[in-house]
Amino acid sequence: MGIIRRRSGSVSTTTVSLPAxxxxxxxxxxxxxxxxxxxxxxxxxxxxxxxxxxGGPFYxxxxxxxxxxxxxxxxxxxxxxxxxxxxxxxxxxxLTSTAITVILGSMAAYGxxxxxxxxxxxxxxxxxxxxxxxxxxxxxxxALPLAALAGLALFVLLLQTxxxxxxxxVGNDDIAFWMISQRMLPPVAVVIPIYIFFQQLQLLDTxxxxxxxxxxxxxxxxxxxxxxxxxxxxxxxxxxxxxDGASPYRIFRSIVLxxxxxxxxxxxxxxLVFAWNEYLIxxxxxxxxxxxxxxxxxxxxxxxxxxxxxxxVLILIMIGPVIAMAIALERFIARGLLxxxxxx
Amino acid sequence: MSTLASSRVLRAASASWRPVAARLDRxxxxxFILPAVLVxxxxxxxxLLASLYVSLxxxxxxxxxxxLKFVGFDNYAKLLFGIDxxxxxxxxxxxxxxxxxxxxxxxALFAFLLYRYVRGPGLTVVGLVGRVLxxxxxxxxxxxxxxxxxxxxxxxxxxVTLIYVGxxxxxxxxxxxxxxxxxxxxxxxxxxxxxxxxxxxxxTPVGVAYLFRMLTDTSKGPxxxxxxxxxxxxxxxxxxxxxxxxxxMIGDVWQWTPFIFIVMLxxxxxxxxxxxxxAVVDGANRWQVFWRITFPQILPATSTVVLIRLxxxxxxxxxxxxxxxxxxxxxxxxxxxHAYTIWRALDIGGSAAVAYMLLIVVTFVGIAYVNxxxxxxxxxx
Numbered sequence: 001m002g003i004i005r006r007r008s009g010s011v012s013t014t015t016v017s018l019p020a021x022x023x024x025x026x027x028x029x030x031x032x033x034x035x036x037x038x039x040x041x042x043x044x045x046x047x048x049x050x051x052x053x054x055g056g057p058f059y060x061x062x063x064x065x066x067x068x069x070x071x072x073x074x075x076x077x078x079x080x081x082x083x084x085x086x087x088x089x090x091x092x093x094x095l096t097s098t099a100i101t102v103i104l105g106s107m108a109a110y111g112x113x114x115x116x117x118x119x120x121x122x123x124x125x126x127x128x129x130x131x132x133x134x135x136x137x138x139x140x141x142x143a144l145p146l147a148a149l150a151g152l153a154l155f156v157l158l159l160q161t162x163x164x165x166x167x168x169x170v171g172n173d174d175i176a177f178w179m180i181s182q183r184m185l186p187p188v189a190v191v192i193p194i195y196i197f198f199q200q201l202q203l204l205d206t207x208x209x210x211x212x213x214x215x216x217x218x219x220x221x222x223x224x225x226x227x228x229x230x231x232x233x234x235x236x237x238x239x240x241x242x243x244d245g246a247s248p249y250r251i252f253r254s255i256v257l258x259x260x261x262x263x264x265x266x267x268x269x270x271x272l273v274f275a276w277n278e279y280l281i282x283x284x285x286x287x288x289x290x291x292x293x294x295x296x297x298x299x300x301x302x303x304x305x306x307x308x309x310x311x312x313v314l315i316l317i318m319i320g321p322v323i324a325m326a327i328a329l330e331r332f333i334a335r336g337l338l339x340x341x342x343x344x
Numbered sequence: 345m346s347t348l349a350s351s352r353v354l355r356a357a358s359a360s361w362r363p364v365a366a367r368l369d370r371x372x373x374x375x376f377i378l379p380a381v382l383v384x385x386x387x388x389x390x391x392l393l394a395s396l397y398v399s400l401x402x403x404x405x406x407x408x409x410x411x412l413k414f415v416g417f418d419n420y421a422k423l424l425f426g427i428d429x430x431x432x433x434x435x436x437x438x439x440x441x442x443x444x445x446x447x448x449x450x451x452a453l454f455a456f457l458l459y460r461y462v463r464g465p466g467l468t469v470v471g472l473v474g475r476v477l478x479x480x481x482x483x484x485x486x487x488x489x490x491x492x493x494x495x496x497x498x499x500x501x502x503x504v505t506l507i508y509v510g511x512x513x514x515x516x517x518x519x520x521x522x523x524x525x526x527x528x529x530x531x532x533x534x535x536x537x538x539x540x541x542x543x544x545x546x547x548t549p550v551g552v553a554y555l556f557r558m559l560t561d562t563s564k565g566p567x568x569x570x571x572x573x574x575x576x577x578x579x580x581x582x583x584x585x586x587x588x589x590x591x592x593m594i595g596d597v598w599q600w601t602p603f604i605f606i607v608m609l610x611x612x613x614x615x616x617x618x619x620x621x622x623a624v625v626d627g628a629n630r631w632q633v634f635w636r637i638t639f640p641q642i643l644p645a646t647s648t649v650v651l652i653r654l655x656x657x658x659x660x661x662x663x664x665x666x667x668x669x670x671x672x673x674x675x676x677x678x679x680x681x682h683a684y685t686i687w688r689a690l691d692i693g694g695s696a697a698v699a700y701m702l703l704i705v706v707t708f709v710g711i712a713y714v715n716x717x718x719x720x721x722x723x724x725x
Contacts, residue, residue: 020630024526028537031523034598035543038555041566045558057568104380111376131389177714179380180651182388184706185395186659186680188687189699193394216387219380221652225607228645232614248372266610270545270603277548279662294548301554308558315551322546327539 046071046312053308071309075317083296083314090276090292091321093207097214098272102264104215105222106230108179110252112172112223113230114238119175122166123159130155144200176227179220191284198285209285210292214275221274222267229263230256265332269325276322293318399696412693419697428694431674431682432701433488434503437495446494450486454479478712485705501674501682501698502705504589508678509657512596517650519597520604525634528612538609545602553666556595560667585675588668592676595663600656604649611645612638643721651713658706679705 044060045053047067058064075083111117134151138144194213195204203209233256241251257264279294286292293314300311399419401412423432439447458479461467489506492499499507523541527534547555558564562571619637628636661680664670670677670685677685679702687695 021529021531024529024531027522028526028531031519032537032540035540037566038559038598039543041559042555054564056564057566059566104383107376108380111373115373115376117373117377135393173714175377175381177710179384180655181707181710182384183655184658184710185392185703186661186683186699188661188680188683189395189696189703190391192398192692193391196394197390212387216383219384223380224648224652228611228648229614231644232611232641248376252376260614262610262613266606269542270606273546276546277551279548279550294550297548297554298550306554306557308554311551311554315547315555318548318551319543319546323539323543326542326546330535330539 042312042315045308046316048309050307050309071313075310075313083317085289086291086293086296087317089207089210089286089290090318093210093214093290093292094272094276096207097211097218097275098268100211101215101218101222101271101275102268105219105267106226106257106260106264107252108219109223109226110230110256112176113227115172117172117175118169120163120166120169122163124170125166126155126158126163129158176223179223183217183220187280191280194281195284204285205287205289207290210282210290213281213285214278217281218271218274222271225267226260226263229260229267233259261332265329269329272325273322276318395696395699398693399700400693402693403690415693419693420701422694423697423701428686430500432500432502432698434492434500435497436491437497439491440494443490443494447487447490451483454483474715478708478715481708482712498585498673498675501677501679502701504675504677505658505660505679505702506705507589508593508596508660509654511593512600512657512660513650513653515593515597516601516604516653517646519601520649521608521646523601523605524608524612527609541605542602544599545606547599549599549662550666552595552599553662556591556598556663557667560591583672585672588672588676592660592663592667595667596657596660600653604653607645607649608642611642615641647717647721651710654709654713655706658702658709 044058044067047061047069048058048065049068049070052058052065061067130151133154134147137147137150142150198204198209198212201209203212237255237259238251241255242248246254277294278292279298282290282292282295283298286295297311297314297318300307300314398412400414400416402415402418404411404413422428458475461475462472485506489499489503491497492503493507523537527537527541544552559566562568615638620633623633623637659680660678661684664676664678664681665684668676670681674682679698683695683698683702686698
């Protein structure tokens with residue numbers, strides 16, 4: 001890829017004058033304090049005894065209170081297996097679902113940016129009719145596969161006949177909005193149907209159920225974010241590659257994806273964070289085997305009130321790996337990846 | 345313009361391929377989008393329909409178990425006109441002069457926008473009906489907030505949620521964008537800040553809620569000296585409705601500003617630098633460079649991230665639930681928490697009805713936002 005050049009070194013627009021620099025640093029340190037102080041409080045709370053926590057605000061270890069590792073000991077040794085299993089579950093479910101979501105979502109986003117889709121109203125109506133028939137058959141106590149097959153057959157039939165006459169259609173923007181609209185219903189409303197759904201598939205309390213749920217519910221976010229990043233990739237590059245005989249898949253893989261790396265990294269990072277921290281769906285779909293860490297955190301709110309010290313330890317060990325990943329990936333969100341690409 | 349060019353890309357691409365590959369190329373559009381569509385469709389349709397049905401029924405106990413009894417729109421009627429009205433819509437009081445002034449101003453603006461659309465070019469029937477509908481619903485929501493917040497009444501969960509979303513998203517956006525602009529400068533140590541600023545987002549929302557409960561505790565929290573100074577240690581500040589709401593909003597801003605920060609950062613970093621350099625050579629100052637060059641280019645990303653935060657913000661639950669348990673009374677209760685509390689009381693139909701009302705409001709806000717803002721941005725780009 002000779003045409004794509006990375007550019008490093010200083011750029012004239014970004015040299016900063018001294019007063020501007022001072023003000024910037026004041027603002028940056030102020031917000032850093034706002035961010036870090038609560039985390040500091042978590043850290044010292046994890047080193048306090050229940051007596052220290054309840055005795056009043058103690059700020060500085062060794063001066064105000066004697067730090068100890070009792071809570072850490074409890075979480076890692078006494079709870080032991082009950083900490084590590086949710087931990088493993090969280091890692092597996094988080095990474096797997098995020099990887100799948102980012103791959104499927106970027107493909108769809110690229111399609112929505114560079115291809116033109118037309119879904120005729122006839123096709124949508126056919127689908128609705130097929131779905132209605134399926135539901136009606138289910139209410140008549142047909143078996144699910146049979147009812148679904150009948151609905152599908154009707155859908156295809158209508159699609160090939162009646163729907164062909166339909167001229168009015170919805171386009172890319174409408175498809176994108178439909179996708180994001182799937183996130184509008186609050187999880188509280190959908191957990192019971194989702195529970196029944198996975199019960200039927202016999203996937204309750206497995207990684208599979210969580211991975212499927214997270215992929216489906218986070219896909220719209222990936223699609224929406226990646227759309228914008230792909231939009232900013234210069235079209236000229238793709239065109240010249242196409243003229244050189246590259247297939248759309250190859251253009252996507254070798255040109256568009258590498259150029260959208262900052263966006264991919266940012267998107268990956270917070271889809272991972274969403275999956276890592278999801279609470280309500282995990283609460284319903286898992287029990288002993290596939291339980292994830294957010295449930296363990298919430299479980300520290302016992303009948304005697306929240307066990308702040310255990311909670312703090314758990315929150316800290318939960319964010320550890322994500323922070324490591326953020327540090328590792330941060331350099332990809334680097335400026336200037338696109339600089340010079342078009343000129344070449 | 346992009347569609348034209350893309351069809352050119354496709355045609356050029358498929359021109360010299362062997363038959364199979366050419367066929368694959370032509371269906372490339374479907375290959376790209378179908379997996380995502382199928383996953384979303386497969387996962388969303390059943391829950392959507394099922395909870396719609398549940399919202400139209402009531403859970404009853406019968407011999408040998410539970411059953412759902414179809415009750416039509418009873419659950420919705422209860423929310424809008426019946427026993428749950430104070431909880432959902434709030435209690436209204438007589439309008440104050442300030443309220444009347446605000447209402448007049450907002451309604452005048454709505455009327456002006458509508459008038460401008462009617463007189464302007466591009467008037468269509470669908471567009472007109474859509475705008476009239478949007479104006480009516482928007483006017484109703486504004487009236488609801490003014491009538492319950494700025495009077496002696498008290499806001500219901502709908503108004504509280506709207507306040508949360510409006511305040512949270514605007515503050516988060518301003519902070520997130522400002523921080524992103526600060527760290528794109530070539531300052532020593534900027535990588536440190538970039539990672540640090542992401543941290544709040546990485547904590548599980550339940551954890552953030554408990555963390556803020558710890559921080560805001562008036563007798564054991566780190567702000568104890570502040571409370572002591574004002575003699576507030578024995579009073580729980582969460583007995584003050586606005587104090588409690590403010591705490592919830594601060595928690596939400598703390599947690600989600602990083603989301604906007606990272607998206608805006610990535611958007612700014614992906615921008616080509618030539619324009620900025622040219623502008624500086626021509627003597628533009630930093631403010632002009634930002635306002636005339638950077639900002640228009642990050643508008644698409646802005647509109648996306650704000651839409652996502654709007655949608656997610658409407659679903660706020662953990663903070664009010666853990667921090668204040670929705671109290672005092674129902675002062676900090678959001679719609680999702682409302683749905684959750686009556687769901688715990690086994691009124692599953694009522695809970696689904698609240699959720700559907702939320703869906704309707706979010707859909708309305710989303711569509712209005714996309715049509716009024718995003719389309720315009722897309723036209724600019």
